[in-house]
Amino acid sequence: MPLPLSAPSAPRGLDALWPLCVDLTERRRRGATASAAGLPLAWSANGGYALDGEWDAESRALFALFKPLLDRQGDDARWVVGQLGQSLDGCIATHNGDSFFVNGPEGLVHVHRLRALCDAVIVGAGTACLDNPQLTTRRVAGPNPTRVVIDPNLRVPAGARVFTDGQAPTLLVCDPEHARRAAARVGADRVIAVTRSPALQGQIPLGEVVAALHGRGLDLLFVEGGGVTVSQFVRQGCLDRLHLLVAPVMIGAGHPGLQVRRADAMREALRPPARTFALGTDLLWDLDLRASPA
Ligand SMILES: NC(=O)c1ccc[n+]([C@@H]2O[C@H](COP(=O)([O-])OP(=O)(O)OC[C@H]3O[C@@H](n4cnc5c(N)ncnc54)[C@H](OP(=O)(O)O)[C@@H]3O)[C@@H](O)[C@H]2O)c1
CATH class of the missing domain: 3.40.430.10 (Dihydrofolate Reductase, subunit A)
Known part of the structure; x- marks a missing residue:
């Protein structure tokens, strides 16, 4: 059987999710404007942060748990x-x-x-x-x-x-x-x-x-x-x-x-x-x- 030209990439896991949470926290502390630029995330003023791309179930659950904290940005912090x-x-x-x-x-x-x-x-x-x-x-x-x-x-x-x-x-x-x-x-x-x-x-x-x-x-x-x-x-x-x-x-x-x-x-x-x-x-x-x- 022919091999696929490119293997599907594995979903990201906790080893990527947790540093992302810490990164968002450090940006908030520095007073940076909330933004998902350059991150595997989307940001909207109404909905806050959302994960972008493929993430495993454990990471999606952890992100959902901490999202109310991570969304506290700027004047809302x-x-x-x-x-x-x-x-x-x-x-x-x-x-x-x-x-x-x-x-x-x-x-x-x-x-x-x-x-x-x-x-x-x-x-x-x-x-x-x-x-x-x-x-x-x-x-x-x-x-x-x-x-x-x-x-x-x-x-x-x-x-x-x-x-x-x-x-x-x-x-x-x-x-x-x-x-x-x-x-x-x-x-x-x-x-x-x-x-x-x-x-x-x-x-x-x-x-x-x-x-x-x-x-x-x-x-x-x-x-x-x-x-x-x-x-x-x-x-x-x-x-x-x-x-x-x-x-x-x-x-x-x-x-x-x-x-x-x-x-x-x-x-x-x-x-x-x-x-x-x-x-x-x-x-x-x-x-x-x-x-x-x-
Ligand atoms: N399982 C857990 O998640 C967890 C987490 C933390 C601690 N613990 C355990 O909890 C136990 C201690 O808890 P605790 O409920 O007895 O005591 P605590 O909540 O740690 O401390 C209560 C004391 O803090 C002071 N205090 C706090 N808020 C105050 C306020 N608004 N106004 C005035 N004083 C205030 C008072 O000191 P004064 O008495 O000097 O007036 C009060 O008696 C320990 O055994 C610890 O191991 C468990």
Whole structure:
């Protein structure tokens, strides 16, 4: 049988898709006008980016998952996405704080990808104390984001890795009464002092934190955890999108994940538009909180 003159080219895969996502992120950070020129993509002001040419199924799924982030360009770039990796029974860690690991390896890679695509990663004091995280992108290629710790009372130890490892800048959000001590730890220019709001039951108003970060040129923000912090972002209406990664595991009476305002009737319950994606054995729920009627 005669050989074909030219073999059909194989569809592109993740090894091409992920660098493309990082490239789009770097262009956004540089303030470049959104454009697909020279890239295997199409761009339109209404529809955002679309893959051009042949891509394998895994790459098309990953692009669909990140498209809402990648489409945030120019004046539209300011955006907040959160995540929680939880068990089937709604826990993000055991009762004594062990969360290594709730999710499978694909879920962990997903978190590192979100870090790489966002300008800043935010965690609460509980996570910073219990996990001593680095909040870097060591599982994927891509830049480390600026790290932000919400620690109103400065209870995270000064020796925590985010303050000492030098892998990326760390900003510290605290109550103004601790601002001087915070400045001694991270430098005055890296302290965001925000007064608690009586109207928010003494919580820090996260809209002020988000505005302060945007004011520093950090447009795309990633709230990584834990449950108290992500829930506060949802309750205060400061989250645009939430990725809930549900793992097929049951923990029982552990650290709770999402805790939103109580609905007395089902018609009052939050029911945001949702998409699902398989990440290994985990199921990722991508929730569009801005489109939620409540
Ligand atoms: N599975 C996952 O996806 C995941 C992700 C991250 C962490 N984790 C796990 O989650 C656990 C920690 O989570 P957590 O829910 O207990 O704590 P957390 O959300 O990490 O931190 C909560 C604390 O942060 C401060 N805080 C955050 N937002 C605030 C606001 N708006 N106003 C005032 N203070 C604010 C408060 O500190 P003060 O208490 O000092 O007032 C609050 O108690 C750890 O076990 C960690 O391993 C799991």
